[in-house]
Amino acid sequence: MSARAGIIVTGTEVLTGRIADRNGPWVSEQLLGFGIDVAHITICGDRPDDLTAQLRFLVDEGVDLIVTTGGLGPTADDLTVATVAEFCGRELRHDPELEQHITDILLRWRGIEGRLPEAAAVGVHEQAYVPDGARHIPPTGTAPGIAIGRTDPLPAIIVLPGPPRELQAMWPAAITTDAFTEVTASLPVFAQETIRAYRLSEAELADTLRSAEQLVPGFGSLEITTCIRAGEIDMVTRFADDGREAYASLLELMTERHGAQIFSTDGCTVDDLVAAALAGRMIGTAESCTGGKIAARLTDRAGSSEYTAGGVVSYSNEVKTSVLGVPTELIAEFGAVSEQVAEAMADGARRVLGTDIAVSTTGIAGPGGGSAEKPVGTVCFGVSLNGAPTRTLTIRFPGDRTTVRALTVTAAMHLILETLGA
Amino acid sequence: MSARAGIIVTGTEVLTGRIADRNGPWVSEQLLGFGIDVAHITICGDRPDDLTAQLRFLVDEGVDLIVTTGGLGPTADDLTVATVAEFCGRELRHDPELEQHITDILLRWRGIEGRLPEAAAVGVHEQAYVPDGARHIPPTGTAPGIAIGRTDPLPAIIVLPGPPRELQAMWPAAITTDAFTEVTASLPVFAQETIRAYRLSEAELADTLRSAEQLVPGFGSLEITTCIRAGEIDMVTRFADDGREAYASLLELMTERHGAQIFSTDGCTVDDLVAAALAGRMIGTAESCTGGKIAARLTDRAGSSEYTAGGVVSYSNEVKTSVLGVPTELIAEFGAVSEQVAEAMADGARRVLGTDIAVSTTGIAGPGGGSAEKPVGTVCFGVSLNGAPTRTLTIRFPGDRTTVRALTVTAAMHLILETLGA
Numbered sequence: 001m002s003a004r005a006g007i008i009v010t011g012t013e014v015l016t017g018r019i020a021d022r023n024g025p026w027v028s029e030q031l032l033g034f035g036i037d038v039a040h041i042t043i044c045g046d047r048p049d050d051l052t053a054q055l056r057f058l059v060d061e062g063v064d065l066i067v068t069t070g071g072l073g074p075t076a077d078d079l080t081v082a083t084v085a086e087f088c089g090r091e092l093r094h095d096p097e098l099e100q101h102i103t104d105i106l107l108r109w110r111g112i113e114g115r116l117p118e119a120a121a122v123g124v125h126e127q128a129y130v131p132d133g134a135r136h137i138p139p140t141g142t143a144p145g146i147a148i149g150r151t152d153p154l155p156a157i158i159v160l161p162g163p164p165r166e167l168q169a170m171w172p173a174a175i176t177t178d179a180f181t182e183v184t185a186s187l188p189v190f191a192q193e194t195i196r197a198y199r200l201s202e203a204e205l206a207d208t209l210r211s212a213e214q215l216v217p218g219f220g221s222l223e224i225t226t227c228i229r230a231g232e233i234d235m236v237t238r239f240a241d242d243g244r245e246a247y248a249s250l251l252e253l254m255t256e257r258h259g260a261q262i263f264s265t266d267g268c269t270v271d272d273l274v275a276a277a278l279a280g281r282m283i284g285t286a287e288s289c290t291g292g293k294i295a296a297r298l299t300d301r302a303g304s305s306e307y308t309a310g311g312v313v314s315y316s317n318e319v320k321t322s323v324l325g326v327p328t329e330l331i332a333e334f335g336a337v338s339e340q341v342a343e344a345m346a347d348g349a350r351r352v353l354g355t356d357i358a359v360s361t362t363g364i365a366g367p368g369g370g371s372a373e374k375p376v377g378t379v380c381f382g383v384s385l386n387g388a389p390t391r392t393l394t395i396r397f398p399g400d401r402t403t404v405r406a407l408t409v410t411a412a413m414h415l416i417l418e419t420l421g422a
Numbered sequence: 423m424s425a426r427a428g429i430i431v432t433g434t435e436v437l438t439g440r441i442a443d444r445n446g447p448w449v450s451e452q453l454l455g456f457g458i459d460v461a462h463i464t465i466c467g468d469r470p471d472d473l474t475a476q477l478r479f480l481v482d483e484g485v486d487l488i489v490t491t492g493g494l495g496p497t498a499d500d501l502t503v504a505t506v507a508e509f510c511g512r513e514l515r516h517d518p519e520l521e522q523h524i525t526d527i528l529l530r531w532r533g534i535e536g537r538l539p540e541a542a543a544v545g546v547h548e549q550a551y552v553p554d555g556a557r558h559i560p561p562t563g564t565a566p567g568i569a570i571g572r573t574d575p576l577p578a579i580i581v582l583p584g585p586p587r588e589l590q591a592m593w594p595a596a597i598t599t600d601a602f603t604e605v606t607a608s609l610p611v612f613a614q615e616t617i618r619a620y621r622l623s624e625a626e627l628a629d630t631l632r633s634a635e636q637l638v639p640g641f642g643s644l645e646i647t648t649c650i651r652a653g654e655i656d657m658v659t660r661f662a663d664d665g666r667e668a669y670a671s672l673l674e675l676m677t678e679r680h681g682a683q684i685f686s687t688d689g690c691t692v693d694d695l696v697a698a699a700l701a702g703r704m705i706g707t708a709e710s711c712t713g714g715k716i717a718a719r720l721t722d723r724a725g726s727s728e729y730t731a732g733g734v735v736s737y738s739n740e741v742k743t744s745v746l747g748v749p750t751e752l753i754a755e756f757g758a759v760s761e762q763v764a765e766a767m768a769d770g771a772r773r774v775l776g777t778d779i780a781v782s783t784t785g786i787a788g789p790g791g792g793s794a795e796k797p798v799g800t801v802c803f804g805v806s807l808n809g810a811p812t813r814t815l816t817i818r819f820p821g822d823r824t825t826v827r828a829l830t831v832t833a834a835m836h837l838i839l840e841t842l843g844a
Contacts, residue, residue: 012647013647013648013649013656013658014447015450015460015463016447016450016451016454016460016647016658017446017447017448017449017450017451017454018447018451018647018649018656018658019447019649019651020442020443020444020447021442021443021446021447022442024439024443024465025436025438025439025440025441025442025443026439027439028437028438028439029438029439029440032438032439038437038438038467039466039467039469039472040464040465040466040472040475040476041437041464041465041466042462042463042464042465043446043462043463043464043465044461044462044463045460045461045647046647047461050461050462053462053479053483054462057475057479061475073624073628074624074625074628118629122629122632123625123628163650165820165821165822165825202495203545206495206545207540207544210544225434225435225438225440225467225468226435227435227440227441228585229441234435234440236435236438236440282738284741285714285735287714287717290718291714291717291718291720291721291722291726291730292707292709292713292714292715292716292717292718292721292733292735293714293718294714295709295713295714295735295737296712296713296714296715296718298713299713299714299735299737300713300824302788302789302790302823303790304713304737305737305738308713308737308738309737309738309740309741310734310735310736310737310738310741310745311714311734311735311737312732312733312734312735312745313707313714313717313721313732313733313734313735314732315717315721315726315727315730315731315732315733316704316727316730316731316732318731318776319706319731319732319775319776322774322775322776323732323734323745323774323775352744352745353741353744353745354740354741354744366724367724368724368725399587400587401724402722403587405722
């Protein structure tokens with residue numbers, strides 16, 4: 001009644017740490033949506049022996065499905081299709097129609113980007129081989145995918161390209177192949193619920209979950225995972241139909257103990273909530289230590305022009321004064337990292353940008369610039385809202401420059417949300 | 423003469439895709455620096471059986487070293503130490519000194535963050551168990567690491583915590599354990615060289631590398647990996663001492679064919695080069711579609727206040743006009759996404775921010791807002807440099823909103839670099 005999968009991510013550039021893999025987590029999340037548990041994600045370089053070893057490992061672990069990503073390109077180290085075919089004992093067959101299809105895609109691209117036709121043609125020919133009895137998944141870039149149906153003792157195998165954009169665009173076709181639907185046909189439906197909290201420690205949550213083992217009937221039917229991310233903690237619970245009451249009871253316990261920290265129980269992010277809370281009002285930013293990251297975060301969402309006017313990155317004191325109108329005396333008296341300056345920045349941003357609300361940050365992200373009184377990690381915030389007194393706040397964050405900046409952005413989002421009275 | 427390692431990343435939150443793993447790539451890169459090849463990275467959830475299966479797989483693959491990350495926290499699903507100990511057939515022993523050490527760390531934290539003492543105390547006790555004969559690695563958060571020396575047929579095993587900040591802070595102690603130095607003692611030294619190019623296609627590079635097989639004597643002694651990232655392509659080559667001449671010859675061939683696209687042959691990033699090229703001059707930004715990402719990128723670097731004054735995020739047309747002084751008629755006549763407006767934005771930013779140079783972006787990141795004439799992905803750039811005519815440029819990027827914004831930031835960095843005459 002349940003299915004397990006393994007994901008193999010190939011690519012020396014991922015294995016050696018030069019780029020972070022985005023495909024493993026993405027595919028895993030998609031599979032979970034089908035009720036397919038991912039038991040293992042494995043990453044290997046461009047050595048066929050290592051890929052074969054990982055295929056063998058997953059088969060030995062008895063998974064029902066293997067998804068591979070990467071190694072489908074035109075370069076000599078792209079060997080996934082040949083390796084998978086050999087592992088399955090299937091011959092590779094050249095597919096002239098597929099070659100023509102890829103060629104057409106490349107010709108369209110060349111019209112725009114002027115790619116080299118000769119080098120490309122060699123690559124296209126290489127990319128148009130399909131294992132015997134397998135189905136190809138049409139490429140959106142130039143690399144086709146492959147779907148191989150289950151043939152005991154081998155599980156179903158779906159072969160997808162490495163570039164996340166291509167992989168994601170090909171996913172809808174991949175999940176409609178017979179190879180895939182044979183796996184999902186008999187699976188029960190799982191629900192997944194997410195509780196998000198801010199400023200709740202992992203230890204406190206662990207304590208509550210230990211209590212829940214005693215207090216929540218049917219707690220064992222819930223599969224709970226927690227995840228800390230830039231000052232927020234997410235708790236995701238998966239359960240089949242018979243776990244619904246247990247989850248309701250757990251949610252009640254969580255709300256009772258951590259209601260003040262929980263900001264979302266329906267999967268909404270703080271970004272969603274800020275967008276909703278603005279409700280037609282316009283927001284602006286005045287950023288020093290975050291250097292534009294709050295504005296970038298606000299505008300990450302499609303349609304954010306509905307509520308985001310823009311911002312001022314006042315990294316230097318001169319810009320704080322000349323653009324935002326922060327009095328030089330204020331900076332001289334209290335320092336650039338002070339609630340007084342944060343207040344003047346927020347007020348200035350709201351005035352200059354003509355918005356209903358503005359948030360400001362000024363702090364010491366490090367590694368240099370700290371003092372005994374204002375150590376690295378000290379950040380002052382201001383929020384200026386039309387018709388309300390401007391609020392200010394100081395937080396000392398732990399961690400290095402990147403961490404302090406990330407924690408500051410999250411804190412600013414929550415400060416905006418609180419100020420809007422959500 | 424060489425060593426192979428496996429990395430096991432634990433954590434259901436990583437396996438299920440809710441967070442991207444940062445530890446596997448980081449540890450892999452560190453190990454490579456010691457000449458240790460990472461053959462496999464495997465990711466598993468918080469199920470002991472799956473972790474055991476991965477340990478078994480790596481032992482069967484004959485690796486000399488296993489590094490595990492995660493699963494050392496105080497919650498019930500943190501089972502790495504117990505599972506590794508059982509796998510190695512070692513008893514767990516409680517270490518009262520270690521418990522006191524962790525308690526001291528928590529007390530210090532509590533003074534600042536007010537953590538719950540009772541919940542924490544239970545967790546600390548759990549975290550103070552060490553497998554028989556193993557050495558603990560002092561915690562920087564609250565979770566100690568573990569180092570277990572090689573005992574044939576088992577490889578050396580280093581157990582580290584999941585939070586990247588903690589793991590990285592504990593790394594210097596981990597690599598000075600006997601368990602680790604026994605692995606590295608006899609390894610030869612490898613060199614690693616990086617060539618970075620912008621606007622070079624993967625197919626062109628693949629073609630050159632195919633030629634290099636014929637043209638470069640000793641090409642086989644080079645281990646080459648390529649990696650595409652937001653419009654840039656990195657080519658990393660590793661070689662032992664006997665590959666030095668082959669690499670010099672390859673570098674010559676690359677420069678001959680792709681000299682116009684190659685911007686770095688010494689590992690420098692475009693960020694490094696922009697910082698150097700500014701040479702005391704101040705830079706500012708005027709961002710529409712990138713929403714602050716260029717300013718955020720410039721200020722990611724410690725010490726960036728030396729050359730970054732700040733920026734204006736003019737997401738709305740009102741802010742383009744009111745803050746940057748872009749004439750409303752210009753926007754009405756040519757549209758907000760036009761080289762004319764990009765030029766006025768860059769000039770306005772340089773004037774308003776008082777900088778020597780300013781870069782601007784205005785484009786359609788999508789998913790909405792595109793037209794036949796200006797489809798999604800169309801971005802106009804401007805660069806205003808003191809004493810030079812303002813340059814403008816239009817690029818049509820492929821991909822979704824996130825991709826277009828990322829490609830735009832990279833393009834802006836290269837445009838700055840080109841304009842500064844580097």
